[in-house]
Amino acid sequence: MTRSVPPLGPSPDELAAAFARLVETALERAERGGEAPVIRQADPETLAALAAPPPAAGRALDEALARLDAALSSGMNTDHPRFFAFIPSPASPLSWLGELAASIHNQHLGAARQSEGATAIERGLIRWLAGEAGMPEGAGGLFVSGGSIANLTALTAARDQMLVEDERAQGTAYVTAETHASVAKALRIIGLTDRQIRVAPVDGERRMDVAGLARVIAEDRAAGLKPFVVAATAGTTNTGAIDPLPEIADLCEREGLWMHVDGAYGASALLSPAHRDLLEGVGRADSLSWDAHKWLFQTYGCGVALLRDASLLAPSFSLSADYLRDGDAVGADPNFWDLGPELTRSARAVRLWLTLQAMGRDGMAAAIAHGFALAEATERAVRETPDWLVASPARMAITAFRYVPEGLATDTADAINAAAARRLMEEGYAAVGATRLDGRVALRVCAINPRATETDMRETIRRLDGIARDLRGAV
Template sequence: MADSTLPSDGDDRSFGDRPLELTRTEKEEMVRETEARVLDHLDRLPDGPASNVDGAHERADELREPLPEESMPYDELLDTLFEDAIVHSITNSHPGYMAYTAGGGLFHAALADFIADATNRYVGTWFAAPALVAIETNVVEWFCEMMGYPDGSFGLLTSGGSMANLIATITARRERLSEDFLDGVIYTSDQSHHSVTKAAVLAGFPSENIRSIPTGDEFRIDVDALESAVEADRAAGKEPFLVVGNAGTTNTGAVDDLDALADLCERESLWLHADGAYGGFFALTETGKTQLAGLDRCDSITVDPHKGLFLPYGTGALLMRDGGALARAHAVEADYIPDWDPDSGTVDFSQLGPELSRDFRGLRVWLPLKLHGVDPFRAALAEKMELAERATDCLRDLEPVEIVAEPQLSTLAFRVEPSGVEGDALDELNERVLEEVNARGRVHLSGTTLDGRFAVRICVLSFRVHRENVADCLEDIEAAVSEVTK
């Protein structure tokens, strides 16, 4: 067969250039430039501000542009990124970052993704890359082990906790309800992450079937109130089927009484999902294990390696006590994909969740855990818990600070409550405390609403946050309190 009809290099000049295929020299040069910028950026991190969003809106507007028809030199793109775009943001990777819930971003993961992207194998099906799928399988099994799950448990990696909560909700729906599921009722607490409600709505449940159960003094779900709600719903002809417990809330790190929830769910035949996006990995520590007692009895658990294992954003996980549930809930066959037998000892992650093609997330977890072993992670998590505990002790001694939420894991919340200041004025005062602390730029905190009133949170989680950063934080809080109450 002649291939004379194929375009050749000679007679088809438009295909002669191959600019997307960088030469080795080009690649080396780009790595060199990128590495220098990244490492300089990381070196400067501790001395730079924990947040730098002044003028960021304007810079963002300047960056909006139509589809580029022209090429631009790589170093100019790096200028844009490192001198302009990246630095004008909230510095989630900063050692003073104790806002929201951030792991910091281990450098190892950057190397792992560099490898995964450049080599670009496909890990959604076992047959395409068995050894790489085995690496990701290991990671999932390690997570199950960390949670105290038994043999037969399994799970999958996701982009983050919200996606894990969505997949958990859909899986519970498919396992426990018929296709006519609109009477199904889901129970969360008033402290649950909004992704739980969002997941329920996206999974198809009417919003009126999502119950927000009140919490008690320590922001833990009121199990008696939950039980009453379940009874009332059953009496009304509804189908209670899913309870979402908190293994560390975003607001205050509160851990629901998971054993009591597991008892109730066993009695009532309800699926118990634990949202451990923030808190799950504290199960690696002795104190955390005590706080999280009952976690291993939950039917499913969301954990976020990009929180509790300090990875950069982009890696969550959903774990299932009965690993087979995911395959049952998601399996669909297709002509162009070889059949998969769930009992074969192989794993087709694409048949365990909604994603087919996606990034190789396992490597970014595997690499740091293999390089260091699990001990440094365990020690770092214990350090964060202890720092939160001691920071609380210090704040307790500071007038007129009230601790609104004691740390159950590594998050606490407080409020400045000078006598005579109440209502909206109290909110404004505490918002000013937060602003004053953040304006100093050494640390970055965030606020939330607790019992209807604004409170300031400290979440000690990033692997970069140590004793000296918490000391800075306390110093800046003291100064801010003094400023707003003078």
């Protein structure tokens, strides 16, 4: 007796209707401007229903899609034109299309034999991005899920190249207080303890102080430790500061250290001819992390790890197993599963490839440059508003500021600044970040969305000012 197996997917008519619904949602979202709220909160009952176990008998696809749309429409809308908190992800509809195409074909990018065309796309983009970074022939890398895994990939290679196994307990890595938390997390994953993660001082612009770094390294060598890597930053999350990359490269060459650069969002400035010189020296790094899902306008899950010498990845990540022989590399280029932590890999690069094919290099450059102009407009608006202070000037599309009227106690001013940011977001007009600079609460704008305008920036400051004054009046 043959058992009846339920179909894996819907009928052709049901599938057509479902795709029509998704197309309608996509078009509505693409056309939506700033009139939608920057945040939507789901009610507890909806969240509880979403977290319930799946039904024993399947429900209608249309009903399931409606539930899914409600789930994905709640929370912070990070590609809203006025979402300025964190480092936003203003994804291009071109990226949606590229990701959808990759999902439909569902190719495995571990080995080139499994996905010849998508592998060619990824290899080509890796070569191009490495060249834009100023890396030499022989540089390479791979697409990963984002900056966290890019940092992990690069720092694993750094550890394995710079330390023998019995030196790992004495190995030391160098960061600053402004370094992204994912760097410290990666260092812990590869076996370093907190005492091995050394925090170098910063200068008045919150950049790594190279003279101070040299002193810490010398002290550690004198104590019998093994310095092996410096993690510089090209565009800090707090203020957009760029560490002095040429001077750090000089120091690393003198000291025999690996130079890693976390360029998760800031490396994208390399693609703007008007701004690429800000990252002078990045091509001398041994490794670079770069997120396409930030300032290259891709959907989440699209990052890059680049190495100055691509051959240094395989010693850390290559493997062999009988069941992998059918995917053995063809030609001189190794398979991607031998260059990073993943065996099973999706075609992450195709969405960026499609975006660049449609926008062109000039279009991408203009979109990146727009972010610089928006941050500068924000700084001007703050300077023109009484009782507001620029805490950090516009750099790399980020500026920070605070409300500091005369006579207001420091703690009270801090509370008002934080509360003003919360209320602005709750009202739905814009989301600005709240951070601490020099021990004081500061508000922070990261303006990388090409759909945002200078009018948006001025109105955001005007509304923050009104909220802050209302809060002060209630004190």
